[in-house]
Structures are given as C-alpha cells and as structure tokens.
Amino acid sequence: MRTVYFNRKSLFLLLVVIGISVLCIITILNSNNNSNNIFENKGNNNILINNENFQFNVKDVNARKLLTNNNIDNDKAIFIKKMMKHAWDGYKKYAWGANELNSIQKMASSQEIFGGPRMPATIVDAADTLFIMDMMEEYKEAEEYLLKNFKMSDAIRSLSVFEMTIRFVGGFLSLFALTGKEFYKTFAKNVTDTLLVSFNSPTGLPYNIVAPKDNRTMNYGWVTNSAHILADVGTLHLEFDYLSHITGDPNYREKVINARNIIDKQKKIDNLYGLYLSKDDGHFITREVSLGAMGDSFYEYLLKEWLISDKKDNIAYEMYKKASINIRKKMIIKSNGNFTYLIELKNGKILNKMSHLSCFAVGMFALEAYHSTDENDKKEIMELAEELGYTCYQSYKRSKTGLGPEMFHFDSNQDAISLSGEVQYFLRPEVIEGIYYLAKLTGKDKYKQWNWEIAQNIEKWCRNEAGYQGIKNVYNPEIGFDSTQQSFFLAETLKYLYLTFADNKISLNKWVFNTEAHPLPIH
Template sequence: MAVESGLPNFQRYINGVPVPNGRKMLRLREKYIIMLVLLTFGTVCFGAFFFLPDLRDRVSMDGMRKHLRDAGNVIFFPHARIGPDGHPISDKAKILRHDEYNIDPHRIDDKVRLRGKIEAAWEQDKKDKASLVLVDPLPKDNKVEIMEINNKVVPAEKPSDKKSDELKDLSNDKQKDDKKINNADTGDVVKMEQHGDKSTADETEKRRETVLKMMRHSWDNYETYAWGANELRPISRHGHASIFGNIPLGATIVDAIDTLYIMGMKKEFEKAKDWIDKNLKFEGSSDLSVFETNIRFIGGLLSAYALSGDEMFKNKAKMIADKLMPAFNTPTGIPQSMVNVKTGSSRNWGWASGGCSILSEFGSLHLEYSYLSQITGDKIYMDKVMKIRNFLQNIEKPQGLYPNYLNPRTGKWCQTHVSMGALGDSFYEYLLKTWLLTGKTDKDARTMYDGAIKAMEDKMLQISKDGLTYFAEYKSGRLEHKMDHLACFSGGMVALGANGSSDPTKYLHLGAEIARTCHESYDRSATKLGPEAFRFDDSTQAKATRQNEKYYILRPEVIETYFYMWRLTKEQKYRDWAWEAVQALEKWCRVEGGYTGIRDVYQLNPNKDDVQQSFFLAETLKYLYLIFSDDSVIPLHKWVFNTEAHPLPIKS
C-alpha cells in the first residue's frame, strides 16, 4: 500500500509510476465531465427522435421556394395584392376576394401564404391524380349480381329490369335541395333524390366488379397459403396467428363467409362451410378474447345461418357461446375479457386499469346473444346480456357519461376516461342496433342510446378551427383533441339513429360532418388512406403527429360511414369517396399474395406490416361492395350489422 511505503501523498501506481492524490482527483473530475456531456447529448437525441412531432409532411422545399418567390411582391410592391391567378387585383376586386377567401385586407402576408398554399395544393392534386392507377374490372363473364328473396340473399344471373331502371336513375351531380321523409330503407330516414343516366349505372357496376375482384384476390391467396390459419401474411405467404393465438381457428374463414355469400361466390362459400363443419371445434388451452370471439365467430356464424338457413352454423355458434359462459361468473354479471376454453377460467386484461372490464367489450354482446336465444329457444344467452343492461341502467353515470372501465367485482367505474373510439365505440352502436333489431320495440335501449349521445355531444363534440367536427376524448375532466380511426364509425351510427331521435335533420347532418372529417384524415395523407388516430391543435388538423398513430391496418370504419351515408342520403360523393379508398388500397396495400397494412400513411412507398386482417374481408370489402350495389342487397329495414359487419335479420 502507498501509505506503508512512506509515500502518503501517493495513493496508487499507474504503469509502475506513482500518481499523486491531486492528479487522481483531477483525472476523475475530467472523466465525470466527459461522461456528463455524453449523457446529456444522448438524452437530447433520444428525446428529439421519439417525442418531437414529425414535421416532414408540413414543410417542403417546393413550398419554401414558392414562399421566397412570392415574398418579393410584398417587399417591392407593398400595396399590390396578388390574387389566386398570380395577377394584381383592383381595389374593387380586393374587397370581393378578401371576402371570398376570408382574409384581412391589411394582412398582405396572409394573402401571399394563401396563394402559396393554393398553388401547392393544385400541384399536389395533379401529382396524386396522375399517380393513382385505376383497376381493370372483372371480365363481363365473371359478373355476379345479387337479389333478395323472402328476406334471404341469393345469387342471380343478371339484374332484373326493375333494378336496371333503378340504377339508371342514379346521378353523379344532379340532386334536389329539398329533403323528404322516406320509408324505403331504414324507415322514416331523410333522403336526397337524384336523377342520372346509364353512364353512371355502368360506372357503378364496374366499381362493384372491381371490389369483387379484390375479394377474390384476398380470398384466393388466403386459401392458397394460409388455409385453416387465422389470418394470412400476404408477403411472407404463410399463416398468421393473430389475436387468437396459435390455435388454427380459421378466423378468416368464419369472418368472411357471409361476404362470400353476399357477393355470390358460391364455390368458395361451400368450401368455407365444409371446413367449418369439419374443423371448427374450439379446443385447446389458449385464452381467447370474449369480445373478439363473439363479434367475429358467433356473429359470422349467426349471419351465415340467417342468410343460408343451414342449421350447422347455428349449432356451431351455440357451441362457441357455451365456451364463453365462464366469463359471466362475476358478482355483477359484467363478464371478464378472457376465457380459457380448455380450463374454463376467466380473467381481465392486466393493462385495463388494474384488471377492469372494458365497456366496448362487455357492451358488444347483446345483438348476437339475443338473436341466439331467439333461434335456439334457450333464454340463457338473453338473460346474460339483459343482466349487463340492467346493471348499466341502474349504475350512477358521471355527468351522464359511460367511462371505458368497470370493475366486475365491485361494480364501480375504474376511471373517468370516455371515448367514442377504442375501448368505448361499439357499446353505443349496440344500444342503437338492439333497438333496431327488435323492430324498435326495445325502448330502454333507445333511451340509453339517446342519453349517452346527448352527454357526449355536451362534453366531447368539437369543431376545429378548420370547421371539422369530431368527438374528442374525455379524460378526468379534460379533453384530448384526438379522434381514432375506430371512432369514424360514429358518422354512420348517428345518421342511422336520426330516425327516432328528437331531431332527425340535426343528426343526419352530424353524421355527414363526421364523415367529412374522416374523409379529410384520408385526403390529407400521401397515400389517401387514414391513420390509426389523428389530432387537432393550432398547427394540426385531422392528421397524426405521433409515429405510433400513422399506420393503417386495412380498417373499415371510414368506409362503414360512407356506406350508411350513401344509403341514407344518396349523395354521390360518398360513392366517390369510397372509390378513392379502393384506388388507394390497390396502389399501396395490394401485393401479389393478398393485401397488407402499411406503417406510415404519410410516406410514399411506405413499409408494409405483412398482415391481411380478417376484418378486411368481413367489413372493408363488404361495405365497399354494398356501396356500389343496389339497396335491395341487404336492405337496412330488414337487416342490422353487428360491429364486425355481420348482418342479422330484424325481428318482424
């Protein structure tokens, strides 16, 4: 030791040389400073990469060049105001144009910015239109039409003369301004009349055939590369376990079978039916989501039964519903989220506010379970969902709102988080549709729906500075100005619920405004597909700002709202918006092995996630097909869609 050597001023040796105390402390101090600098630099880089908003889509070099070019008009000719055509405008025209574009005449820089924005928008629009590739429709000999006979859908060789005449009456651009009450579809809904020509009908037929071709492409590849698996990986070309784990439950087969039937794909329908009959057993040790199993499997099987009348589908639905019964064994009757189909144990998601049940999950069982009791004569299923209903009717609701989490043991709300999107969405949908499914006899369901929507209007409905209407999220007394893609279903829901409300015109208009907002979320992306969530603030309008919100996984909710708005108003723009989505899907999501989601809707040539979701066949393609079909295909006064787009017949 240095002390024993008689050298008290030295503590250690480096390479055989004694090092004084002071120099040691100096070197340590230098190391600490260097380490602190590196740590600070790393923290700043990490934070900038993960937490700052992505501004790549807000500023472009072309836009900056236009701004610098146009700035000359202000610097050198400060009294000249430039119109959208690039020429100075007279004093008389100044007044008119300031009014027209809502610009302060004393704010010349606003005018210049507006001009740059308009020109940039024109250029981008030209590029977008040039880049979109129209899909060739199916050959005429592959055309499939659908007719409805005795409340069942059956394939037909060709449309009747009456249907052809009805198609000829549709129009792209001629509409009457007056609205009238019409009972032809949903009963007392407000409709817009149109008149058109044969070219419009021909175009609609081609679009429908294109969607049918998309269905064939997605189904054929699933059948080739992933038959029996839950979903398809279209790039890797093999099966995907999906949310149902590794048990091969054929989720895509069950989810898509009613779409096959509606589209007249008879051979494919028969093969799917045969697989379900022989292979769908629900055996294994995997924990299954009660909600997802209900809406996809039980809903899909009940719809196939209602359409075809085959008893096998009903029996399979009952078998699966019985497997889910242990989830309801709670003091309140509010079911837990997960069931192990082998052991019969149940539990909630650990991340769900400390293990609480989720509103959208236990609130989205009523349609399927009540219909199952109706066709089997076993009231146990109806009893389960009515116990949930009665509990929610009697529980105290904060400001009339239904929070997203509920403790199934204590019966208390877990936190005040309310959303029209994830965790809440289909609960509100099922209140309205239960009323419709019962032939509008379930008055309690309608009363609960009206009360819930009124409370959300008062607390959560917002209009952005761009005039876009949206439902914000309500969290412990504060609003988060974000709307999920999932919440875009609400445009169709509130429009569908207009009939029977206190103000039908108001709610039809609200549905149209939400549809416009969700269309803007698509239109403001590079791919013309919408993000998983989009936000509204001083610098952002209907766009995602966080990387984990920019993906698109073939979701149907925006298309769903287009479908309802088309059926209820007959405004051509909804068919046109749907066609824009078809073209975007074909351009960015179609691959040789099927259809895939994309990871960033704001990038051209985005990375793909390599998953063809089962709901793409069950919902997205079904709604697209129905948008371009006659109203007699699944008419809304005879059928109600569950939240997975499986139609169930209205009780009459």
C-alpha cells in the same frame, strides 16, 4: 342457282370487311358483358364518368371494360369483388385454416385472441361476404371447410370473449340467417356455450378472457386493476339475443340484459359511460370517456339493440338516446379550420384527437337520424353525421397514400393530421363503414365517390402478390408495410365497399350489422 366468281382483289376486300365486322361484334359483346375481367395490364387511366374525373391508380385496370351496360355502380361492385377474390385466394393458398394470412411472408399468421392457430377466423369472417357477393364457388370452399373441420376443441389457448362473439358467433349467426343451414346455428351455440363461463363474475359482467381447456376466466392484466372494459362487456347483446331467438333458450339474452342493467345503474361521468368498470362491484374506476378504442361499440350496440328488436327494446333506446344527447353536448367540437370532430375526455380534460375507430360514429348518427321521428332531430343529427364523415374522409385525403392514420389531431395549425406515432393503416373499415351509411341513407352520390377513391388507394398501396397488407406510415409509405391481412378486412372493409355500390343486397330496413359487419335480421 347462280355461281359467283371472285377475283383475288375482290376476295381480299371481302375478307377485310368480314374481319372488321367480326371485330365490331366482339367489341360490342365485351362492352355489354358485366362479368368481363376488368383486370388487364393497360396501365393507369383517367376516365371521365358523368363529368367526373376518376383517377385510376390501380396498375392493371382496363378502362374500356370498366363501363358495362352504363351501370357504373355495378362495375365498381365487380371491382371490389375482384379485390375480395385476391384476398381470399391468397389466404387459401398460404394460410388455409389458420387465423389470418401474413401476406408479405406468405404464411399463416396467428393472434392470441382466437384461441390458437387452428381457429379459422378468416374463413368465418369472410364467408358471409362471399355469400353476399354471389361468389358461390369461394363460399362453398368456406362452407365445406367449416362443416368438416370446425370444432371448439381446436381452441387450445385463451379466447377473447369480445372478439369470439363479434367474429365467430356473429359470423355463424349471419350465415344461418342468410342460408338457413342448421349447422351454422349449432356452431354459434357451441362457441357461445364455451364463452358463458365468463359471466361467472362477482358483478355479473363477463370477464374479457376464457381459457377453454380448464374454464379459467380473467381480465386483461394491462388494464388498471384488471378492470372490465366497457366495449368488451357491452358488445355482446346482438349476437346473444339473436341466438336466444333462434334456439328458444332465453339464457343467452338474460346474460347480456343483466350485464347491460349493471352498466346502466353505475354512477355516470357527466352522464356518460366510463371506459373501465371495477371487477369487484362494477363502478367506473376512471374518468375516461371515448367513442374510440374501449368504448366505441358499446354505444353502437345500444342503438342497434333497439333496431334489431323491431324498435321494441325501449330500455336500449332510452340508454342510447341519453348517451347521444350528452355526446353531442359535451364531445363534439369544431376546429379552427371548421372541422367537426369527436373529442376524448380524461379526468375532465379535453383531448383534441379523434381515432380511426371512432369514425364508426358517422354510421351510428346516420342511423339515429334516419330512424328519428322528430324532424328537427333528424335534420340536426344527419348534418352531424355528414360533418363527422367529412372529417374522417379528410383524414384520408391529407395523407400521401389517401388512406387514414390510426389517430388524427386538431390544433391551431392543422386539422385531421396525425401528430404522433399513430400513423399506421391496418386495413380498417370504420371510415368506409360511415361513408357507406351516408351513401345509403342520404342518397348523395358524393359519398359513393369517396369510397371509390378509398378502394383505389387500398388497391394501389396495400395489394401485394399474396393478398393485402397494412401500411406503417400513411404519410411516408416507403417506411414499410404491416404483414397481416386482417380477417376484418374481408368481413368489413370489402363488404362495406361492395355494398356501397351493390343495390338491394342487404336492406337496412330488414338487417342490422353487428360491429364486425355480419348482418343479422330484425326480429
């Protein structure tokens, strides 16, 4: 064996070479590691990706580490998971087991609709998102809490039949479908059984509210004549039907089919459904039609009832198809600036405004087009979905924050701008939801870019130390923030953002999302 001797200069040069080699190896390993922490304090960055300039407004994004394995969509999905992690950790630290998080005051926040402060709306709403995102440590936290603590006896105040169905029943059913764990089915049944008393009405339409302690039922007093609300009575079908399917008890399905039949037999308003139905006989008591608040998810569920039945529920499809034709004939307008939008109708008058909530229709029309067997309809309806999607996206682009208001208007001077006091952003999902469907069903990359921009703007303007907050004025954010981290932010907003970039997680040919973004299997 030959012995080699080094002088000091040679030894120094050798150490330098070794050091540089080690640094190169570390850099390569970091760049190829998909699970790298992309949140480091590197300041704002502009990145050129596929010849597109992405403005990173997020204060702590490390631009170099954003690109891993040349899989840009995967990196964006990781980014959304980090947002979910921050929202979940804040809720866990400051509001664990409560309805929602007050992210500004770092405390629990409660809403009357959930039956009391001990009903864990955020945990139920978020759990399937955690599961879908493969955040298994956080998912296990949710599962263990629910298994040990969830009970309907904690519902000591009034329950919204609509909200409890879409959030709690839908959430538990989705978890059962995703995991196969029987206790989720039991939880879904327990909640639904508590709500069944709401159907004991003169019409068979469910009341809006159940007081579980004494089984009292009622409608909201602020509605004219305490009427039923279209969306509330018409957005229960997916959940009740699937519960019948997995329990073998037809009673749940029969309740919602009867309610649907009652709604359909009423005299329509220009062949459209009114927002309010008489609590005495079910007729429409006003001539108001909208795909925004009070009406939206009724139409959504007609289409999805057909889809989740594997296209066997022809009554649902016929009801939807007639409604869709009349919506397209009577409620779609182009502005002077060539923006396509959904109007509202009130006593025969046109209201030239569109709500954030009504942007759900982008996804509804995209699904209709995708499943249409008529090539002319398929093309025409998908074009409508894309035009409405562009309008909803522009309602975001035209604000200082890049986030959209509750309501936006159209007149001879401006388009997609809020003219009233409805300038808040409450972490809502509907615009993101519509863009998600466009991205998946058209395959066009621009829609992914739109949701990526929105994700960055949420991170820039809505993130705080404890979680996420709403904005009181999207045009003037200095006015202040709304403190509630809504449970639907974790159930819907972040889920649709994540799924925009995560391929093959939830196939739209096998699953149908309820209106709270809880996926239920086609059966």
